[in-house]
Amino acid sequence: MVTKLKEVDAVIVGLGWTGGILAKELTEAGLKVVALERGAPRSTDKDYSLPNIRDELRYVVRHDLMQNTARDTITIRNNPGQEALPMRRLGSFLPGEVVGGSGVHWSGHTWRWTDMEFKIRSNYEERYGKKFIPEDMTIQDWGITYAELEPYYDKFEYVAAVAGKAGNIKGQIQPGGNPFEAAREREYALPPLTPILASEMFSEAARNAGYHPFPRPSANATQPYTNPDGAKFGACQYCGYCQRFGCEANAKGSPHMTVIPIAMRNPNFELRTHSWVTKVLKDSDGKRVTGVAYTNLLNGEELEQPASMVLLCAYAINNVHLMLLSGIGEPYDPAAQKGIIGKNYCYQTGTGATLFFEGKFFNPFMSAGGSNATFDDFNVNWDFDRGPHNFVGAYNVSGGFNTALPIGYRPVPSGTPQWGSEWKRATAKWYQTAMTINAAGSVMANRYNCFDLDPTYRNAFGQPLMRMTFDYKTNEHKVGTHAAQVINDIAKSMNPTKLNPASARTDPWTVVPYQSTHNTGGTIMGTNPRDSALNKYLQSWDCHNLFVVGANVFPHNASYNPTGPVGALAYWTADAIKNRYLKNPQPLVPA
């Protein structure tokens, strides 16, 4: 027996950054909005303050803020020839499951992706010719421009209290910032984080090598701050518990202490937690969606929430899963290269070195989410000629720490036994002396990397699990090889006592250990319904009253963290709905 509820103007599935932004914006525009969130309500005062925080067992080992894989998970394989098996325990990536979503446990790194990404195929074809892009690399232009998104990046950065140093204001290069960034209209909301010794040493070595290091922009408030919506931030205390934790000082820009409480105060808004959406419902001709079906996890009751508009704002992977489960759009078939939903799943790649300096005291337990210095000479710098290296994409290099946990972070020189008294001696000796240099690399879309529904395994609701088919391709191996060389050259120039050098990964991707929660694609945006699931306003080409918001819309993955464009696109979509769609509910771009 399904209980059918009263129709509302909009139902939001998932209440993290994107759901929170849309909830706030649309309720302020007068819409009646219901948000359905799988997870529990949590707040800084009750949950993210001592003694409930800084607990590595609870948050890092037992994944307290993350998706519960006993209820729903995904199956994984490297290529279509393999049988996919369920991921029984989270590892490589950590989708959040709580009010605030992954925006509670992120580090705060906030970047502006530029036209280098949005016009990727055009850029490479123009400079290197069509043949430079491998045949199985299914990259495409996004159908949006940096100029269109700039005001929305700005909006998100000021809401989330992003601290940084501008490198380019209205075309004027700014000393101390990233000279390769796209022009911004004004400075960051807050000045950059205080550099730590490791990032200062890295910056000096990088500058000596001719690169252009700058402080990493991050939503870690460097001083008390009131955002444009009136949300109050405390100053970052450099306590070191950022990634995987909620912030006890209310210093990390998070939806649960910014956009969501504002929506909660609006009588137009209702939040239902512990609500698991199983399907988006369509009308009889399949041209519109009519609401969602969901289960109350606390009592098992099945409900239907009718709505004039459905906004999928869950974690990227779960948004794609819901599209496949609901039969919206044509599922992607990698063999025939037909269909769209599930296409262009991408991840990130990386490599890193650990440097040991006898006599140094880095105090790695004291850091903020963005306490690294970074350089983009091999990233958003189009003057870096990819031709001789024969790859598409980029990587950024950073040095320092963020969230080097007192228990979990145990750097030792390679060759040290992995347990026993010798390991104990080594970890005590080297803990204070180690710093890291890392590269984060892009992953280009490939015809074989994709999502579909698993033919065998099912979740607690009897629905097919999502199946992920993913591996790194030759292009990514080349990015990693180049990055490892650059990192090792810098590391050697710093004369460490010992060095665990970076090496390019060529082994297949696996679901352990943790790599990054930067899963992208599956319902990609674009210029036409043949090549994309959504138009540039993240509106479904198939059902015009369905919007799908999150990193699942990215046609490929850059080296930068995704939250900047995720937040900016949420505001962009909110404006498109408020200013255009509500007045004339139809496709915002002709098919």
Place this chain on the structure above:
Amino acid sequence: MKVQIGGTASVLVLLLIGGAYADGDVTRGEARFQDCAACHKLEAGANNVGPSLHDIFTRKAGTLEDFRYSPAMKRSGIVWTPEALEKFIADPQATVPANRMPYAGMANPSDRADLIAYLQKMTK
């Protein structure tokens, strides 16, 4: 510049004689309160990440019934006089070791005087 130096000096003198904070500037104190506002509210009963500061200057530390204090704060024995709060806010961990307030401290004495002047006005 001259005004600032004079201001600081007079605050120090006042502290030495046992401290009225009449010299603190309430307007500047409101700006200093931004350090606190992400966690503390001034209204009665409005506990947040930190306890409500309403009527703070009449109470013993760690005694609001519906706020979960650290054991360190509960056993501190502090009575929140302006002087006691001034000392605490200068270096919270040194004054009450192992308290749970995530705040490094307000280093400048004239800032603290402004803050306390503001709190004296606003917490009644």
